[in-house]
Amino acid sequence: MADAKNQIEPAETGRFRLLYDLGCAFAARIELDELFPFIVNKCREVFDAEGASVLLLNDEETELFFPYVADADPGVADRLRQLRVPSDKGIAGSVLSSGNGVRVDDVASDSRFFAVVDEATGFTTRNVLCAPLRTHQGVIGVLQVVNRRAEEQFSDDDLQFLEALAGGTAVAIENARLYAKVKASEELLRVQVGALRRDIVHRNRFPDMVGNGPAMNEVFQLMESAAASPITVLIEGETGTGKELVASGIHNAGPRADAPFLAVNCAALSETLLESELFGHRRGAFTGATQDHRGLFEAAQGGTVFLDEVGEMPTSMQAKLLRVLQEGEVIRVGDSEPRKVDVRIISATNRNLEEEVEANNFREDLFYRLAVFPIHVPPLRERREDIPALCQHMVAKQRTVSGCNGITDEAREQLMGHAWPGNIRQLENEIERSAVLAGRGGVIEIAHLSAKVRNAAPAASVTATPAAPAISDGEDPTPLREARATFEANFIRQALGQNERNVSRTARVLGLSRVMLQKKMKEYGLRDE
Ligand SMILES: Nc1ncnc2c1ncn2[C@@H]1O[C@H](COP(=O)(O)OP(=O)(O)OP(=O)(O)O)[C@@H](O)[C@H]1O
Numbered sequence: 001m002a003d004a005k006n007q008i009e010p011a012e013t014g015r016f017r018l019l020y021d022l023g024c025a026f027a028a029r030i031e032l033d034e035l036f037p038f039i040v041n042k043c044r045e046v047f048d049a050e051g052a053s054v055l056l057l058n059d060e061e062t063e064l065f066f067p068y069v070a071d072a073d074p075g076v077a078d079r080l081r082q083l084r085v086p087s088d089k090g091i092a093g094s095v096l097s098s099g100n101g102v103r104v105d106d107v108a109s110d111s112r113f114f115a116v117v118d119e120a121t122g123f124t125t126r127n128v129l130c131a132p133l134r135t136h137q138g139v140i141g142v143l144q145v146v147n148r149r150a151e152e153q154f155s156d157d158d159l160q161f162l163e164a165l166a167g168g169t170a171v172a173i174e175n176a177r178l179y180a181k182v183k184a185s186e187e188l189l190r191v192q193v194g195a196l197r198r199d200i201v202h203r204n205r206f207p208d209m210v211g212n213g214p215a216m217n218e219v220f221q222l223m224e225s226a227a228a229s230p231i232t233v234l235i236e237g238e239t240g241t242g243k244e245l246v247a248s249g250i251h252n253a254g255p256r257a258d259a260p261f262l263a264v265n266c267a268a269l270s271e272t273l274l275e276s277e278l279f280g281h282r283r284g285a286f287t288g289a290t291q292d293h294r295g296l297f298e299a300a301q302g303g304t305v306f307l308d309e310v311g312e313m314p315t316s317m318q319a320k321l322l323r324v325l326q327e328g329e330v331i332r333v334g335d336s337e338p339r340k341v342d343v344r345i346i347s348a349t350n351r352n353l354e355e356e357v358e359a360n361n362f363r364e365d366l367f368y369r370l371a372v373f374p375i376h377v378p379p380l381r382e383r384r385e386d387i388p389a390l391c392q393h394m395v396a397k398q399r400t401v402s403g404c405n406g407i408t409d410e411a412r413e414q415l416m417g418h419a420w421p422g423n424i425r426q427l428e429n430e431i432e433r434s435a436v437l438a439g440r441g442g443v444i445e446i447a448h449l450s451a452k453v454r455n456a457a458p459a460a461s462v463t464a465t466p467a468a469p470a471i472s473d474g475e476d477p478t479p480l481r482e483a484r485a486t487f488e489a490n491f492i493r494q495a496l497g498q499n500e501r502n503v504s505r506t507a508r509v510l511g512l513s514r515v516m517l518q519k520k521m522k523e524y525g526l527r528d529e
């Protein structure tokens with residue numbers, strides 16, 4: 001006896017097989033139109049039934065329809081597919097409302113039976129197994145098999161098995177519906193993005209960028225050339241000069257525009273995070289790596305990766321980046337298998353990378369790989385001619401935000417005179433702030449500008465020479481070394497004043513390293529002023 005019990009019946013083998021097949025099908029097939037014919041056909045087989053079908057509720061939940069039917073007689077199946085049944089009628093209706101599966105051995109003696117279906121199809125239902133399709137949104141339909149072909153009736157075990165199948169089927173329906181929704185919205189977005197992009201390209205090659213002076217025209221020309229090829233670009237420029245705009249402009253104007261533009265700030269992440277962000281990681285590569293993860297290089301496939309503040313990249317990461325540039329492949333953290341990537345690399349820095357190479361902070365070989373096509377974005381003080389157009393662009397933006405209506409000529413001239421150590425971003429902030437002060441319907445006047453900008457001497461710039469020590473007649477002339485020191489101290493003092501005493505920024509403006517500037521500040525006693 002015991003042996004006989006332990007043996008798996010042939011019928012059970014069929015069911016295990018079906019569960020296995022369904023598992024594979026759920027995993028592999030996401031389209032309902034492929035999945036359900038498979039399920040109903042298999043149900044007919046393993047339950048040894050004449051027919052099997054899926055009944056689903058319509059959107060209003062008033063009717064049930066038969067989207068998927070398997071029946072020995074194709075005519076019956078066709079007629080069923082045309083049929084609509086009130087959702088509160090019949091055995092299916094009772095399963096829908098109770099949420100429990102039902103086994104009926106003799107439908108003729110069951111009051112719930114809805115004979116209209118048989119009348120319409122010419123089929124004679126004798127017995128039924130019916131199980132609910134239960135999802136997070138409630139019961140959305142039923143899975144049923146009818147007319148056991150063999151002598152004996154459907155059993156309770158059969159019903160339990162059908163309920164288990166219906167459970168898995170409902171999850172598949174839910175997933176497929178979600179998938180269809182996402183796919184539809186993705187398609188819609190793709191069409192919209194395509195239309196918008198064509199529109200933008202039509203209007204202007206670099207629509208977000210304003211500037212009509214010779215310095216910016218040169219930048220635009222370089223951007224055009226870079227966009228036309230997959231060449232690796234290095235954008236250099238002070239903070240706020242528009243380096244990121246240049247990078248995205250090149251991407252958007254080139255043949256990769258339909259693929260992603262993914263930016264990463266190399267200064268913002270720790271070394272470990274940066275590596276996993278860029279290259280991805282394997283599940284279990286480190287604590288917290290609970291899943292395989294694609295890095296930016298893989299995610300940007302066909303597109304562009306923008307490495308912002310690349311000068312801040314730790315040296316060990318520089319070696320790994322070099323590998324991507326040389327081999328065109330990445331290795332996920334914790335993995336050994338290299339994966340091919342096709343991405344364009346654009347990087348940006350506000351440091352002088354050549355100096356960093358000399359100071360051994362940046363790998364020389366990587367520098368030459370990154371700086372194949374350098375683009376220098378000039379600081380705003382070297383292209384003051386762009387300030388009126390920038391003002392117009394920014395004030396126009398403010399019209400919709402704060403309701404401010406314009407700017408007076410005097411205020412614009414005052415803006416043109418400022419040194420703008422924070423460049424366009426600072427100008428943008430200044431206009432935003434003064435537009436709020438000017439208020440709805442108002443116009444930006446000098447009084448609305450911040451004290452720093454308002455009080456700056458017109459056209460003040462570090463290029464204006466501070467008073468040199470005089471060589472007075474009759475007296476001993478000041479020794480050159482002393483005169484130079486006095487001049488240098490004044491010059492640095494003035495630059496510090498114009499740059500809000502920000503040492504890094506002042507050093508950049510003066511073309512000195514931070515360390516050198518600090519040394520000179522100490523030497524001239526400028527540190528505590
Ligand atoms: N030519 C331009 N026309 C209009 N707006 C600009 C222009 N250049 C920059 N901007 C604006 O100035 C701000 C700073 O630009 P962006 O972030 O590209 O500068 P960045 O050089 O990357 O700065 P950082 O070095 O601080 O990262 C942004 O709001 C950008 O939209």
Ligand SMILES: [Mg+2]
Pocket residue numbers: 243244308
């Ligand atoms: Mg930036």
